[in-house]
Amino acid sequence: MTRYLLSRVGQAALVLWAAFTAGYILLQLLPGDSVLIKFQNPELGLSPEQIAEIRAYYSGGNPPLVDYLHTLLGFARGSFGYSIDTGTPVVERLAEALPETAKLASAGFLLAVLIALVIAFAAGYSRTSWIRGALLSMPSLFVSVPVFWLGIVLIQVFSFRLGLVPVIGGSPAQQLILPVLTLAVPISAPIAQVLARSIDQVYTQPFVPVVAAKGASRWWILWRHVARNAVLPTLTMAGLTIGELIAGSVVTETVFGRNGIGRLTEQAVNAQDTPVMLAIVVLAATVFVLVNLVIDLLFPVLDPRLEVAA
Amino acid sequence: MSSSTPRSTIAAGVAMLTVVGLLGACGGGGGPVQQASTDGKPVYGGTLTYLEHQPPTCLYLPAAGFYPNGGILNQITDKLTWQNPKTLEIEPWIATKWEVGKDATEYTFHLRDGVTFSDGTPLDAEAVAANFDVYGLGDDKLKLPVAEFVNNYKRSEVVDRLTVKFFFDKPSPGFLQGTSVIGAGLVSKKTISLPYEEQCQLKNIAGSGPFTVKNQVIDKQIDLAARKDYNWAPKSSQHQGRAYLDEIKVIVTPEDNVRVGALTSGQADFVRYVQAYDEETVKSAGHTIYAEPTRGVNNGLYLRPGNSILKDLDVRKALQAGTDAKEVVDTLFTPSYPLATSVLSHLAQGYVDLSKELAYDPAKANALLDKAGWVRGADGIRAKDSVKLQLGVFIAGPQPLSKQTLELIGQQWAKLGVKLEIRPADAGTQAVDIKNAEKTALAHTMVGRADQDVIKSQFHSENRDVILSQDEKLDRLLEQESAEPDTAARNAKVAEIQRYVIEQGYTIPLFEEPQVYGGAPHVHGVAFEAVARPAFYSAWKSNQD
Numbered sequence: 035m036t037r038y039l040l041s042r043v044g045q046a047a048l049v050l051w052a053a054f055t056a057g058y059i060l061l062q063l064l065p066g067d068s069v070l071i072k073f074q075n076p077e078l079g080l081s082p083e084q085i086a087e088i089r090a091y092y093s094g095g096n097p098p099l100v101d102y103l104h105t106l107l108g109f110a111r112g113s114f115g116y117s118i119d120t121g122t123p124v125v126e127r128l129a130e131a132l133p134e135t136a137k138l139a140s141a142g143f144l145l146a147v148l149i150a151l152v153i154a155f156a157a158g159y160s161r162t163s164w165i166r167g168a169l170l171s172m173p174s175l176f177v178s179v180p181v182f183w184l185g186i187v188l189i190q191v192f193s194f195r196l197g198l199v200p201v202i203g204g205s206p207a208q209q210l211i212l213p214v215l216t217l218a219v220p221i222s223a224p225i226a227q228v229l230a231r232s233i234d235q236v237y238t239q240p241f242v243p244v245v246a247a248k249g250a251s252r253w254w255i256l257w258r259h260v261a262r263n264a265v266l267p268t269l270t271m272a273g274l275t276i277g278e279l280i281a282g283s284v285v286t287e288t289v290f291g292r293n294g295i296g297r298l299t300e301q302a303v304n305a306q307d308t309p310v311m312l313a314i315v316v317l318a319a320t321v322f323v324l325v326n327l328v329i330d331l332l333f334p335v336l337d338p339r340l341e342v343a344a
Numbered sequence: 345m346s347s348s349t350p351r352s353t354i355a356a357g358v359a360m361l362t363v364v365g366l367l368g369a370c371g372g373g374g375g376p377v378q379q380a381s382t383d384g385k386p387v388y389g390g391t392l393t394y395l396e397h398q399p400p401t402c403l404y405l406p407a408a409g410f411y412p413n414g415g416i417l418n419q420i421t422d423k424l425t426w427q428n429p430k431t432l433e434i435e436p437w438i439a440t441k442w443e444v445g446k447d448a449t450e451y452t453f454h455l456r457d458g459v460t461f462s463d464g465t466p467l468d469a470e471a472v473a474a475n476f477d478v479y480g481l482g483d484d485k486l487k488l489p490v491a492e493f494v495n496n497y498k499r500s501e502v503v504d505r506l507t508v509k510f511f512f513d514k515p516s517p518g519f520l521q522g523t524s525v526i527g528a529g530l531v532s533k534k535t536i537s538l539p540y541e542e543q544c545q546l547k548n549i550a551g552s553g554p555f556t557v558k559n560q561v562i563d564k565q566i567d568l569a570a571r572k573d574y575n576w577a578p579k580s581s582q583h584q585g586r587a588y589l590d591e592i593k594v595i596v597t598p599e600d601n602v603r604v605g606a607l608t609s610g611q612a613d614f615v616r617y618v619q620a621y622d623e624e625t626v627k628s629a630g631h632t633i634y635a636e637p638t639r640g641v642n643n644g645l646y647l648r649p650g651n652s653i654l655k656d657l658d659v660r661k662a663l664q665a666g667t668d669a670k671e672v673v674d675t676l677f678t679p680s681y682p683l684a685t686s687v688l689s690h691l692a693q694g695y696v697d698l699s700k701e702l703a704y705d706p707a708k709a710n711a712l713l714d715k716a717g718w719v720r721g722a723d724g725i726r727a728k729d730s731v732k733l734q735l736g737v738f739i740a741g742p743q744p745l746s747k748q749t750l751e752l753i754g755q756q757w758a759k760l761g762v763k764l765e766i767r768p769a770d771a772g773t774q775a776v777d778i779k780n781a782e783k784t785a786l787a788h789t790m791v792g793r794a795d796q797d798v799i800k801s802q803f804h805s806e807n808r809d810v811i812l813s814q815d816e817k818l819d820r821l822l823e824q825e826s827a828e829p830d831t832a833a834r835n836a837k838v839a840e841i842q843r844y845v846i847e848q849g850y851t852i853p854l855f856e857e858p859q860v861y862g863g864a865p866h867v868h869g870v871a872f873e874a875v876a877r878p879a880f881y882s883a884w885k886s887n888q889d
Contacts, residue, residue: 072402088487119401120562121541130562185600194605201602202393202595202611291597293564298508301399301563306772 042330046323053319054109054312058102061308068118068306109316115309119301126311127298132317135294138286141210142217147272149218150225158233158256170230172313177223181282184215187290202289213290217282221275228271232264239263266337273329280318367790386583386869390885391591394878395603396876397617399563399596402544406479406527407493411859414526415616416594420462421529421551424472426454426578427521429874432639432693432794434520437578438467438530438552448515448829449496453523455506459788462533462549465533469508471533476510478536479528487540492801493522493793495826500514514826517834518797523710525793526877529553552576554587554881568592577881581814588869607862609630613885614870614878618862620677620745626862635680635858636876638792639691641802642684643743643857644669645753645788646810647850650781653733658716660849664702666709666760669752669854676748680860684853687799691856694796694838701846702853709760718761734763735785738774746788749854781812790857794874796838800826803845811850818844 041049069089096104108115144303150173157169171224189212193201236242237260245259283296295314369376378631400412408417413554426437439453451748470667480497482490496514503509512519532550535543542548546560554577555568577584595612597603604622606612608629645667647660654660675685682690685699718726718733726733740746747766754764767773777783787810791802800822805813813819821844825837845851859876866887871879 064772065777066775071771084489121544122562127562186599189602190605193611194609200611202395202597202606203593232481289599289602291564291595291599291602292563294618297563304771306775 039331042327046327047322050316050319051106054104054106054316057312057315058105061311062098064306064317066105066306068308071306072119094320097141105312109312112311117302117307117310119305119307119310124309127310128295128317131293131295131298134292135283135287135296137210138213138217138292138294141214142221142282142286143272143275143279145214145218146221146225146275149222150229150268153222153226154233155256155261157230158237158260173223173227173230176219176226179220181216181220181285182289184219185212185286188212188216191290209290209292213286213292216289217279217286220282221278224271224275224278225268229264229268232267236260236263262336266333269329269332269336273326276322276325277318280321303344363635365736373804384868386588386882386884387886388588388884389590390588391593392614392867392880392883392885393593393595393612394880395595395597395606395615396601397596397598397600400546402565403546403549404488404539404540404543405491405531405549407491407544408526408529409492411616411877412596416552416566416568416800417529417549417551417560418526418873418877418879419555419592420553420557421531422459422467422553422576423525423528423530423539424455424523425520426580427524427726427794427874428580429794429872431872434524435580437524438472438576439523442520442580444520448517448519449512451510451512451519452503453508453510455508456576459552461530461533461535461550461552462556462571463534465532465534465550467530467532467552468505469502471536472508472530473502474533474536475528475530477502480510486538488543489540491527492807493525493527493795493797494519495522495797510688514827517829517831518795518826521795522797524794524874526873526875555592556737562685563734564596566594568594581882583869583882587881589880592880606864606865610864613864615862615866616859616878617744618860620681620860622862623678623680623860630865632863632865632867632868633680634664634861634863635678636861636872637689637691638790638857638859638875639689639693639794640792640798640875641692641790642687642689642853643788643790643854643855644684644687644851645737645786646802647786647852648784648812649780649848649850650812650814651735651785652782653731653735654781654785656716657849658712659718659733660714662709662712662760663757663762664846664849664852665705665712666757666762667852667854668704668756669702669852670704671756672749672752673697673855675752676745677855680858681744681855684855687845687851687853688842689840691794692798693794694799694835694842696839696842698842698846701843706760713762715762720761722759724761725763731762733761734765736765736767736783737786737788738767738769738778738784739767740788743788743790744857744860750788779812787811792875796834797826799838799841803841803850815848817851818848818850 070085072087073085117124117127153169155174157166160166189201192198192212199208242255242259245255283294284299287294287296288300298310299314302314392408396412396415396840398412400416401410403413403417405417410416422438424437424439428435438456438459440456441454443452455469455472461467477500478488479491480494482488494872495518496512496516498511498513501509529551534549535550538548545556546566554571554574556571557566558569569591570589572586574586597606600619600622600661603615604618604625607615608626608631618633626633646655648661649655670683673681685697686695713726718728735748739750750764750766754766757764789810791798791808793801801807802810803813803818804822805819821837821841825834825841828834828837861878863870866885867883868886869882869884871882873879
């Protein structure tokens with residue numbers, strides 16, 4: 035187990051390094067740079083020579099490889115440099131944005147799981163084929179709804195028409211309701227789909243008729259026997275939705291005017307603020323790696339058969 | 345935010361009592377109370393929720409032209425002089441009077457006594473001199489660039505505590521108006537001596553304006569609070585003393601329809617950047633559209649003679665004649681966007697009507713292109729020496745409906761056999777290619793400022809230089825305009841320049857760009873500076889809820 039853990043942690047470190055390096059190289063390859071974008075503002079009227087001077091001041095004039103190693107070491111020590119766009123330390127900007135996104139993403143994820151469970155269980159339990167069909171087609175519908183559009187429709191209906199939740203002002207909890215719903219709907223789709231399908235698969239296994247023959251009720255079979263066996267692939271899927279959570283938060287935060295990693299990403303990309311973008315890439319990779327590590331470690335806990343194999 | 349509830353409840357209560365009292369006095373009694381105070385008498389108190397389209401960027405004052413920046417800085421800073429937006433006359437503000445000497449190479453300003461910055465330091469001659477030394481000369485050590493609105497600056501001199509004198513190398517007739525622009529907001533000596541990066545940050549800006557910054561959540565919200573001791577509004581302002589409002593909440597709301605929906609559903613009081621297609625929604629909900637003119641160089645396409653196709657005057661003239669600006673305005677915009685009749689707005693100083701020269705004439709356009717040797721190919725696009733008549737342009741983020749405008753013009757040009765290659769603007773590519781006439785043959789842009797110098801800002805090779813000018817004659821004309829102390833002669837020069845840039849086919853003016861705001865019916869007294877940035881000093885709310 036310790037060896038397994040060590041090798042997984044090693045893999046995680048490797049993934050992070052690869053994400054950092056790929057991010058670093060790709061950001062260097064982009065045309066233009068943040069200094070140019072920021073200082074070519076015509077009102078400032080700077081000449082190309084002056085802009086080159088400012089650039090040298092920011093970059094320290096190191097050769098690319100030295101700069102790469104310097105940045106890598108900085109990241110390893112938890113120092114991400116300064117945002118070129120605003121001049122503030124990147125750590126500060128992340129610290130401001132992260133809690134907001136964490137709130138949004140975790141609430142969105144919980145709601146997504148809840149929606150997925152309801153859909154999958156209802157479909158698994160139901161014997162009426164059209165209800166089943168309707169329930170099972172919901173994930174496809176959810177996943178095809180653009181987050182952007184959904185957010186706007188929710189705002190228009192619940193806030194502007196019905197006046198149930200304010201979008202401007204309002205308490206922090208009120209401000210979370212619609213964004214969380216917006217984020218949860220598309221995230222719930224893959225989870226529901228995988229769960230519903232693996233419930234179906236487990237139903238075809240020979241032990242199900244045996245349990246039924248012993249007199250177990252339909253609910254008991256679904257809850258005690260089928261669901262427990264169906265949850266593993268779903269967990270993997272849930273881990274993968276982290277990526278969508280981050281992508282979804284970019285749109286959600288922009289539509290709702292919320293502060294967070296998503297908005298920060300959008301602004302950093304617009305201003306081509308390399309240090310901020312790099313920090314976000316590494317942050318996203320870290321979250322992704324951590325969540326998947328936790329899920330892999332949970333597997334043996336949930337399914338004793340896997341522990342023997344490990 | 346939740347903290348505002350008790351106060352606004354009290355305020356609402358007070359307002360109700362007032363109304364009930366009034367009704368009682370009129371002997372009306374018993375009628376339903378519909379709305380508080382519609383009698384037009386300003387009320388103190390309340391919070392104005394103002395939705396901004398974009399977060400402010402760097403708040404170093406000379407960079408204040410960006411509307412989100414100006415919307416904040418206009419509330420927290422004052423200027424030496426005030427430009428009356430109706431008459432465009434320069435009137436006293438922090439400077440009570442001034443003398444312009446020796447062909448506009450010397451200016452003396454006499455300052456109002458008792459004005460202080462929000463950090464407690466006095467707004468005196470020394471502070472003013474320190475401000476303009478930076479705006480006029482820049483500061484290499486602090487990385488502070490020169491301001492666009494000061495030309496030919498030499499030095500300042502503190503004559504006494506309340507008198508300051510400025511000297512110029514060459515006549516600088518635009519300087520007086522320059523002291524009234526948004527970028528000339530005065531900040532404390534401490535602020536102006538900070539390095540660029542620090543002056544970019546709102547928390548470091550100490551101005552003398554009617555509001556001060558109370559709280560900021562970066563990129564999301566800025567809360568401004570009225571300065572209780574404010575007592576130095578422009579002399580001609582009807583309102584004196586502190587601002588009516590207690591507070592302004594500036595909330596960044598990037599989504600167009602969220603801003604408009606929040607306004608019409610009563611969640612916001614005032615919003616900036618109402619799109620043309622949303623104006624009707626706002627009006628039909630009983631709200632007000634404020635389409636404020638920007639009085640400068642019109643929204644249009646600026647043609648770059650450095651491009652190997654556009655170096656031919658006939659081609660430039662053909663594109664000018666073959667663009668139907670009226671169709672653009674009628675299809676995409678509203679009456680808030682007046683059709684351009686020159687390269688300058690009809691409210692700009694020195695404007696001349698050149699609508700005849702700009703008339704839409706596709707036959708002339710085709711004839712000019714034929715004459716220039718461009719022949720239609722099988723795909724309908726003209727070519728010459730196997731080079732296609734294809735021109736690149738970036739979608740301009742700051743211009744309203746830039747993409748749709750360019751697409752429509754692209755259709756008009758396709759009829760002439762010209763292909764307009766419309767490129768989406770990612771910041772990096774644009775930053776690199778915008779100065780490349782070969783890749784970016786045209787720029788879609790405008791600039792606002794209520795002074796003759798605005799045309800120089802747009803065209804001079806050392807200013808914005810939107811056409812990447814190689815035209816020495818044009819530079820010389822612009823310099824003459826900028827150094828002409830006599831207003832009549834200066835306006836004549838501006839007229840000559842307008843004719844010249846249109847004759848040379850450097851520009852295809854489309855419309856006079858406004859800044860469009862939406863306001864709730866209970867918001868009164870919002871004023872705008874000459875280039876349409878809002879001033880909330882005299883604003884008040886008649887429903888104090």
